Amino acid sequence: MTGELATFTSPVTSVNQSVCIADGSSIPIRSQGDARLSSDITLSSVYHDLSSKKIFGRGYERDGLYYFGDPLPSHVWGPSPVTALSQHRCYVTFIDDYTRCTWVYLMRNKSEVFSHFTHFLQMIKTQYNTVVRNIRSDNGREYITNEFRAELNKCGILQQLTCPYTPEQNGVAERKNRHIMSVVRCLLRGMGVPKHFWHMAVLTATYLINRTPSRVLQGKAPLHILQPTSTLFSIIPRVFGCTCFVQNRSPTRTKLDDKAIRCIFLGYSSMSKGYRCYDLITRYMYHSLDVTFLETVLFFSDSTPSPDPGSEILAADDPIPPRPLPILEPPSSPPTPTDSLPPFASQDPSPRAQNPLPVSSPESGMSPPLVSDIPPPRYPTRVDSISIPRSVHEALQNPLWVSAMKTEMEALQHNRTWDLVALPKGERTVGYAASGIVQVKCGLKKAFDIKDLGPLRYFLGIEVARSRHGISLSQRKYQPAESGELLPDPSIYQRLVGRLIYLTNTRPDLTFAVSIVSQFMHSPRTSHLDAVYYILRYLKSCPGRGLFYKSGVQSGLSCFTDADYAGSKSDRPEYRAMAQGTSEILWLRSLLTELGFSMTDSSYLFCDNKSAIMLSSDSVLHERTKHIEVDIHFIREKVRSGVITPSFVPSYAQTADMFTKSIGPSLLKSSLVKLGLVDIFASA
Known part of the structure; x- marks a missing residue:
């Protein structure tokens, strides 16, 4: 039956009939004839509905087939062998056959299916402006009750039931249930959660499955197809x-x-x-x-x-x-010191041992005190009494450290970790000299079958070049370009961005741009791919650019900090960035000290926010800082001790801006020079 007269290939004949459709209403028919759908398909005796021209439904195409009126697969799981904390024992699922989006309702009894189904029908009609035309389920009693069938007849919904003991006829619901339970087992087992929380795991599994890309949906998530404009994860x-x-x-x-x-x-x-x-x-x-x-x-x-x-x-x-309140019971008997305790544990008794608390008794009328049954610690309570030597010579002057070193050496010899021998005549211990490295190479060559490949030139796509001026690192030969035409497959975009992420090891000028395009790995669009092509064109203009480390003595250690916390213009994100920069400075100073480079001068910490600099230097806790976390106030201690020196830098000279925001050509050019990015392969 159709309302389009142009599809008929022969003159229509007048008839006076009516057709009953699925919702029970009757449609009058005025004529009939032959309709041609394609060059090789012709239908005869097609009714022409000229009066109503009503659209009864819309179909869609999937894998070369046309579907009209998707069924609503449904399934009931349970009863569970373990009752949930909320007293639920089963749940029912309703699945959209087109988008594979799933709705789950927890139940205490299977008789609650009808109430959840009516709620689901109303929700679908209100939220998505559509109706359910047919439902598919097994022969469970909850689906064939009189009230359930009466509701279906009232709404004009067709019911499809599977044959007895034939769950494969409801394959969509069965597979979805298996998927949910697989995720539930992983959630419970992964963090050792008791089975009483299975109901929360079911809701969480459904939440994640609706937002996970599926191969059946060509790499898209069910919720993305159901609501294209919605955000898959509104929270992390x-x-x-x-x-x-x-x-x-x-x-x-x-x-x-x-x-x-x-x-x-x-x-x-x-x-x-x-x-x-x-x-x-x-x-x-x-x-x-x-x-x-x-x-x-x-x-x-x-x-x-x-x-x-x-x-x-x-x-x-x-x-x-x-x-x-957690009330701790007093110990049945006070702990007695033993011979296994360290000497300082018995020499320095705790105040509790000197002044024990009175034990309560019914006769005295005293309330029982809150005491702990944890025995006293078996380690020194005063850490500041132990001095840590700063050099080998200082350690050899302390008999305690000498004894500790002897004990360690005896353990190494007992385990035959190595053999302690005398230093051969004319030889020296390995230090930082080049001759020591040569000795190590010769020793390794004698013990193992190895070959000296000479100075490092290429490693994992990173090219190393040396000269009397310094060392250069670049990834000129690592090009993340893809050949061929673009496919509607997100994996191509993901491979491109993944290679760009690795390229930022020697190209920090790409960090901000790559961090933006990497946010759309799961659902990339054509505009995102265009942005990646812009990055590739920028790479083509200077493929040999890389980090250059100058030779000679460096002038101290400095750090540039900047923050762009959701576009916030307050001084709190800048202060947190300074705290993180201080942590990096402390780690680098410690590393350089271990390598033999003493750091006596203060390290400069540059920031383009004067308020944050004042906060780091001001020791007064006023209204502007009382809500800042206490753990980042250590920056003030480092300023007072002279480890770092906060310094203001104007925005046009802020090197860290290129890592937090997009910058202009002039600032980019000056930042590249400050970062030591040089193209040694460029023509002079």
Whole structure:
């Protein structure tokens, strides 16, 4: 039946009939004839609907086939052998057959399928302005109840049931369920999360699967096809089951209470832009974005008690019960010192041993004190009493360090790590001289079958050139260009950007541009690929440019810091950048000291923000700095000790700008000179 008269190849004949369609309504027919769809396909007795011209549905093409009216695969999993903390035992899934997007509803009984299905129909109609035309499921009793079928007839939805014991007929739902449970097992096993949290793992697995590119969808994510303009991850994904600390925003919190609450991360909130974090003590589920994650620290260990399966998780809108105080019982018997304790443990008794706390008794009426059953430490409590030598000569003057060195040498000889022999006559120990390196090479050649390839010239795509002026590192022969026409495959874009990332080892001038294009690795567009081509054209203009290290004595150590924290113009990001720069300076000074280069002069720390420089030099804690984290205030200590000297640098001379923002040609040219980027292969 069609409403287009132009498709008929023969004169239509008048008829007076009606056709009943799927929703139960009747459509009058006025004529019929032969319709030609293509050069080799002709249909006869096609009805012509001239009165209504109603569109009953739209189809789509996939793998050369045309589909009209996608079914809605659905499946119920459960009951689970382990009851969840929320008392759920099963869940139902509804899957869009076209986009493969999945919706999951947790249930305590299978009889809740009908209520979730009606909620799902209303949600689809409101949010996506569409309706469900047919549903596909197995022969479970929850799908064939009278109220379920009545709802289907009311909405005009066709029901497709699989044959008994034939789950392959509902393959989309079965495969999706297998995928969900595979991810759930990985989430629970990866961080040692108890099985009582399987319901949170199911919600997290569905959240991740809907946002993961699929080969069935040509490298796209289900949510990206369903909502092309939406952001796949509005918040940063985290490791399920890790330890996290939620900021305590309770209005009853005092200055003596904890500012953060230790919780376990259990997924992402569906009602707000935040994370789900569960507190085992109060059994409360927090929905918050102010969370600090320790993604490598397991929340559950051997000493952590497992949660009670009979306890329920409190919802986000329930009142938070008070956190109980951890009362530590007194030890049954005081620890007695033994002969295995170090001498300083018995010579320097702790104040607790001198003045023991009174033990409570029912007769005295005293309340039991809060004491710890942890034995006293078996290490020195005063670290400042141990002096660390700064040279071998100073260590040899201290009998304690001499004894420690003898003990270490005896252990090495006992394990036959090496043989200690006398220094041959006329030989010297290996130092920084070139002759020492030659001796090492000769020794290695005698012990192993090796060949001296001479000075380093090429290694892992990095070309090394030497001269009397210095050493140059470049990646001239490492070209990340791709041949052939562009394919609609994100892997081509990913390979290009991956090679550009490796190229930044010797081309720091590409760092900012490559950091921008690397943000679109999973869903690149043509504009992103054009930006990569711009970078490649820039590389073609100077392929031999690389880092050049001048020979001779260098004039101290200096650092340029800059920050572009989401476009913020405040001085806090600049101050944090100075703190990170201070950490790098301390590490480099320590490394140079170990290599034999003494650093006595102060290192300059350049910044283009005068407010941040004043904060680093001002020791007064006023309103502008009281909210800055305490751990970065060590920059002031380094300024007072003379290790670093903060110095202002104008924006036009800021070398670090090229790493945080796009800059003009003039500033780029001057920054290349300051960074030591030289093209030794360019024509003079």
